Each structure stands twice: as structure tokens, then as C-alpha cells.
Amino acid sequence: MTGARAKGKGAAKNTKDALKPADDRKVGKRKAAVDKSSQPKAKKEKKAQKDPNKPKRPPSAFFVFLEEFRSTFKKEHPNVKAVSAVGKAAGEKWKSMSEDEKAAYEAKAAKRKVEYEKQMNAYNKRQESAGDGDEGSDRSKSEVNDEEEANEEGEQQQPEDEGEEDQEDEDEDDD
DNA sequence: CTTCTGATTGTTAGC
DNA sequence: GCTAACAATCAGAAG
Known part of the structure; x- marks a missing residue:
């Protein structure tokens, strides 16, 4: 069971499957590792957070x-x-x-x-x-400190509305 | 202790 | 264009 994970269904690379897109592929699932020593080890953090x-x-x-x-x-x-x-x-x-x-x-x-x-x-x-500086080398920088900085539009309205935002002319169903 | 797995579908990114 | 992988979740399983 653990073996077939990444490509579970044989990668579906067969011509037959190739014609058919991911149809019933049980989703190769994640990392697809666990082979032998592919288990991501948590360096120091709780989880293997590759990126900040x-x-x-x-x-x-x-x-x-x-x-x-x-x-x-x-x-x-x-x-x-x-x-x-x-x-x-x-x-x-x-x-x-x-x-x-x-x-x-x-x-x-x-x-x-x-x-x-x-x-x-x-x-x-x-x-x-x-990439500019050496990553992981300097620990005195207290890791990343900046957070969410892409807020150029101060207009981040949070509509608490429930559902139906602006469907405008949605053909809905005319059958 | 730490990481993974299961199960669902959709979306995204890579080739 | 198609494929593979991953997104949340929660508790258990495995190493």
C-alpha cells in the first residue's frame, strides 16, 4: 500500500491512459516519497517548511x-x-x-x-x-519578519454577505 | 517524536 | 495538451 503512492495507477503514462486524462486516478497523492529515506525531516521547525x-x-x-x-x-x-x-x-x-x-x-x-x-x-x-544573501546562514536576522506586503489596494472590503456575490447576467438555467 | 496516509475534487504549474 | 501534485482535515499508523 505504501509503495504505490506517487503514481499509484502506474503513472497513467500508458498510451491508453494518456488518451484519457486523469480520470479515475486515485490521485498519486503527495510527496510520493517514503521510498527509503525520502521522508522530509524536520530540521528544527515543527514541519518541513521548505519556504518561510x-x-x-x-x-x-x-x-x-x-x-x-x-x-x-x-x-x-x-x-x-x-x-x-x-x-x-x-x-x-x-x-x-x-x-x-x-x-x-x-x-x-x-x-x-x-x-x-x-x-x-x-x-x-x-x-x-x-537568493541575494545566503539563506539559512544568518540566523541573527530572526528569520523573515516581513509579512503580507502586497497590499497595494487599501480597499480590501470584506463582504460578510452570504453567497451570491455578483453573478450579474448569469444565464442560470433556462431549460 | 515526526511524518505520512486516507478520500473528496479542483486548480495550478510543469513538461 | 496532458499529467502529476497538491490544497484541508484529523486521528491513527509507521518508522
């Missing part, structure tokens, strides 16, 4: 929905602590949701993406800076 503040990927609409779903799911199933249980249930419901409902999460996810780009910009800049 690496911009994590923006949660997809599904993940946004997941966060909310998890709360609900846990409420109705406080005994269920299996992540797989929520994942399955969420996935099922997700597919059951209408595009309208999904659009609400998609809109949010889209916004996340924009922020992600911003974070990348800051991160990217950081990288350049880090």
Missing part, C-alpha cells in the same frame, strides 16, 4: 464547500472522525449540488485565486531577496 511562507494553493470551490460541509458533517456525525467519510460525503453532495450553488463557491474560489497571485508576488519577491 510559501503561498499554498487556493482552495478550489470544492474545498471551500468542504470547509463548510465538514462543519455540518461533524455536527451530525460528531463520532465520525474519518476524513474519508467527510470526503466521500462531500464529494457526493458536491456532485448533487446545482451549478447555481456551486457557483457561489466558485466565485469565492476565484477570488482566492486572485489573492494567491498576490501572495505569489510577495513570495516571488521574497525569493529574490533570499
